[in-house]
Structure formats: structure tokens, C-alpha cells
Amino acid sequence: MEKIKDALDKAKVTQNGKVRQATVVRSKNSSNLPKIDNDLETIVYNSQNVVQLDSVHLENHRIVAQNKLDPTSWVFDSLRTQVLQKMEENGWRTVAIISPTPDAGKSVVAINLAISIAQQPQKTAMLVDFDLRKPRIAEYLGIKHEKSINDFIAGKAELSEIIVNPGIPRLTVIPTNSPVLKSSETLSSAEFQKLIVELKERYDSRIVIFDLPPILNTDDAMVLLPQVDCVLLILGNGLHTESEISETMRLLTKSNILGVVVNKAEVEQRSYYYD
Template sequence: MIDVPNSTLEKNRIIAGFYNNPQSAVFRMLRTQVLKKMRSNRWQSLAITSPTAGEGKSVIAANLAIAIAMELNQTVLLVDMDLRNPSISKYFGLKPSIGLREYLSGDYELSEVLMNPGVKRLVILPGLGRADDSAELLSSPKMASLVADIKSQYDSRMIIFDVPPVLQTDDVLLSAGYFDSTLLVLEDGKNTESNITKSLQLLEGSHLLGTVVNKAAHHPEHQNY
């Protein structure tokens, strides 16, 4: 276990675990909505994506993972599947020596790759460096075997995949079979209507739970309730 300082998490906007931060309530509300839909359908895995880069999907994924792990009967595995631009370890202040890319292309045990950031019931499968052959790695038999293993080993575990932007690579479509459901993150005011429409079309059939509007100019009215 690596004890990540609270100051590092707050600086990187990973605030779901801090009750004294009024914005943390937003992630606990998102957790409740996501878990309700997933449990009613007996879904175990969720992919979080966005139309383009920089919309905050990784921050949403990290905060949602913490919020879900805060439930006493729920463990969470957060997988950084954005092989071309992995960032989950950065948000947690982790410095992995092995990541998903190395695991898929090398000869490592999964236990060598997994990291615990000091949050109870949360484990991270980090990314490390850029993988230009991400499409080949994600469609490999080893990736399929990895997903099957992590799904079958822990019935009570929720798996969150931080995946690449859906409009910028075919990685999401190649790996769609690994996910039970998806969540689309939209930066407020960034996307054109055609971008959003195309993203929704590409995610058709992926059990889209809904969309999250990020970086909104106005905070939700309920957050200081």
C-alpha cells in the first residue's frame, strides 16, 4: 500500500473522499446513480470516455472509483486503459515501474502491476508511458484474458476502465466487448452538436448509462445541501 498524501489528491482535484469539500457530494451522488443502474442490470464493469482529449474523463473516473470504494461492501479496480495517454497514476501521485502496456507486452504477474493508493477497497492498474500499438495490445488475447480474470476473481468488485476519447482513436470500439456499460464525459461548452451526436452513435449498443457535464460554469444547486 502506498499512502498518498491528502494534499496530493486535493491538488489534483481527486476530492471524492473529502467530506469537508462541498464538491465531493457531486461524486457521491454520481456513485449512487451509477451503482443503481449497474446493480439492477448485474453489470460489473464501466468504461468512462469523452469525445475528445482534455475533457476531464480521468478525473471523473478517479473520483468515481473512490466514491464507490467508500461503500463498505464494495471493492473497486480502476484500470488506466488509455494506453496512448495514461494519467491515472499522475492524479494519485503514484510512480509505477510497470503498467498495463508492460503487462500486456511482457511476462509479469498481475500482482506485480496492481497498486493500492492508500484508499480502502481501491486498487489501481496503472498505465505507464505511451503505447503507439495500443490497438494491437487492447485486441490481444492477453487483454481478453486479463479482463476475464479480473471479472471472475471478485464478484463484489466494480471495475472502472478509463479509456481513450472515443473520437480520437478506435481503441474504445476495439475493446467495447470488455465493458458492461459506459459513461460519457462532456466538457461544458467544448463540443459541437455533431461531435456529441457522433460520440453517441459510436457508443450505441454499449449500455450508455448517461453523460456527465464537466467543468460547468455553475455548480449544481444541491451540492451544499
């Protein structure tokens, strides 16, 4: 608990350069998957899976990492650097983004981190919406793609058909368009275990970011965590009780905790803390 308390004291996040109370900054068919050359300078996507994002929509949903003119984009670049350094030190390639309870801003952090990682010339990033109970990635990015994880689960789409490039080089997204019934059972299925292995192992350069449900509200995250290399914990400043944080840390005792991000902070300073 001392490390978490220290993180709460040290880590702050702001939105759009303004200090604001309680505000988040924010069967395999591989033939159509992105093809990447040796130095990652060129990525060719299936044109049917490319969508263009709207800058105003992104700003309204606190997605800032793609805009280097935004004064808060540096927060996610700095977070990216520390995340990648620690993952590379340990040979980790998958990271789960979780929070104790809802409204901590985990999906906004996940999106901004994925965009920032994709801006590294020697990395590719894949953002996967595995918050099957309350998916938000497509909504926040403004992605309107016909097929998603829902279709994959129903056997109506191949993996290649649900992967989306949001017009940002080296970034792909797997959206979930609507809540999934029996989400915990779905995540623990053999099919999803194979899917995670496929996403992780296809490219050595790929970092896979999984947006998971709050850990205290459902067992979905606990089902998936054993298959993920490490965890980035998102805390909403002043949002969680001490007992909620304690219980979260207890549930994560068998996980590799990459770091802690404290969101919705009032003071403008660095927004994360590492062991």
C-alpha cells in the same frame, strides 16, 4: 440528441466549491492478489504494492472524493449511488469512462468515482488505466510504482505485481506508466481479453472502472467497448460541437449508456443526468 441537449442544460460540475468557467471538478499468479473476507471489512494487500497518496497532490489534481470535508465530494457520492443502482439492476460490473474528445476531464471523474465506490462497505473498486495512448491515472493520483501495464504487456510482470493499493481500503489501481505503441492492437489481443475477464470475475463485489481514450480520436475505445458492460459518457461543458456529440452517440448505439456527466460547468447544481 434531445437527451444529450437536456443533459447539457441540466448537468453542472464545480471544483472545490467554487464556480469556475472551463474547470473540471476532477500467466495468472493469484497468490499475491488482495484477499477479501466475506463481509469486506478487512482487506490484506501485498505490502510491496501499497502506496500512500499525498493530499496536496490530490487536491491540485482535483481529486476530492476521499475528502468528505471538501464541499464538492458529495457530487461523486451522488454519482456513485446512481451508477451502482443502475449497474446492480442490470447485473453490470464493468464500466468504461469515455469522452468524445480530449480535455473533458474523464480521468478525473474516473478516479473520483472509483474512490467513492470503494467507500461503500459492500463494494470494492478497481480503476484501470486503459488510455494507453495518453495515460493519466498514475500522474493524477501521484502513484510512483515501478511496474505497470507496460511491464505486463512486455511479459516482465504478472498481474499481481502491477496492482496497486493507493492507501484507500477496498480500492485497487492498475496504472499505465507510459504510452503504449500499437495500443489498439494491444487492447484487441487475446491476452487483454483474458485480462478483462480475470479482473471482472475474481470478486463478486468488484466494480471495474476502465479509463479509455476519447472515442473520436482513436479506435481504441471502440475495440474495448464490446467487452465492457456499460459506458459513462463525460462531456466538457461547451467543449464539444453538436456534430461531435452526434457522432459519439452513433458510435455508442451498441453500448449500454449508463449516463452522461457534464463537466466544466459554471452553475453549481447536480452534475449528471440519467435516462
